[in-house]
Amino acid sequence: MADRSDLDAIAAELYALPPAEFTAARNHEAGMADRSIAAQVKALRKPTVAAWAVNLLARQGQLADAIELSAALREAQDDLDAAELSRLGRQRRQLVAALATQAVDLAKDAGVEVSGAARDDVEKTVNAAVMDAAAAAAVMTARLVTALEAGTFEPSDLADAVGGSLPGVAAAPAQDDLAERRARKAAEKAAREADRAANEAERELARIDAKRQKLQERVDHVTERIDDLRRDLERLEADRATAESALGGIEEERREAASRARTTAVDAQRARDALED
Secondary structure, three states: OOOHHHHHHHHHHHOOOOHHHHHHHHHHHHHHOOHHHHHHHHOOOOOOHHHHHHHHHHHHOHHHHHHHHHHHHHHHHHHOOHHHHHHHHHHHHHHHHHHHHHHHHHHHHOOOOOOHHHHHHHHHHHHHHHHOHHHHHHHOOOOEOOOOOOOOOOHHHHHHHEOOOOOOOOOHHHHHHHHHHHHHHHHHHHHHHHHHHHHHHHHHHHHHHHHHHHHHHHHHHHHHHHHHHHHHHHHHHHHHHHHHHHHHHHHHHHHHHHHHHHHHHHHHHHHHHHHHO
16 A cells, blocks of 8 residues: 555655656656555646756755754854844855755756746745745755745645645644744743843942942041041130130230229329429
8 A cells, every 4th residue: 555655755756857857757657656646646746947956956965954054053043142143144145045056056967957037946945945944844855846935935835835745744743842942042041141130230239339338438537537627626616715715814904904004104193293393
C-alpha cells in the first residue's frame, strides 16, 4: 500500500526535472503509480521557473546551512542592540542575494535561463525561507510549486505552495517549543536587565549616600563654626557691656572732677580778690 512518503518521493523526482519536462514525466508517473496515489500524482502542479530554481538550491544543501544560521540569529536577536541588528540585517541581505545568484547559476547549468522577474522571485523566496521558519520548511522539501514572499502568507497557506505533503504543518509542538524557548529567553533577558537595573540602582544609591555624607560633614563643620562665632559674639557683647559700664563710671568721675575744678577756680578767684582789697 502506497502512502504519503511514496507521493513525496515521486514528487521530489519530478520537481528535480526542468519545468519543460515536468508535465510529461508527471503523467507517466501517475500512470505507473499505485491507484491509491495515482490521482494525487496526476494533480501535482508544474512549478514556476523561480520555484524550480529554488528547489535546485535546496537539493544542493547550501540553503540548509543558511537557514540554520538565520534561525540561530532569530533566536539571538532579542539580546542584540540596534547597531548589531542592523549589521546582521545587511549580512542577511547579502547572503540572500548570493544564494539567489547561485540558484540562477544552477538553473543555467541545467539548461534553463531565468528571467529578471523570475530571479526577483527566487530572491524573495530565499529571503522568505531565511526570515520565516514555516517558509523554510516548505522550501527545504525541494518540492516548491510557486514562489514565496515574506510577510504575504500564513503558515497554513504553505501547503498549497508545495507538491506533496508539507513537513511541519502538523509540527505545532515544535513551534510551541520555539515559542517557549523565545519566552524563556525573553524572561532571562528581563531578569538580566532587572539585575543590571538593581546593580545600577545600588551604585546610584551608594553615590548619593557618599554625596550626602560629604554634605552632612560640611553642615556639621559650618554648624560648629557658627557655634564658635556665636560664643565669640557673646564674649564680645559681654566685653562691650563691661566697657560701656566702665565708660559710664568714667563719665561720672569726669563730671565730678569738672565740678570740683569749677568750685576750686571760684574759690581761687575769691582769694585773689580778697588779697587785692
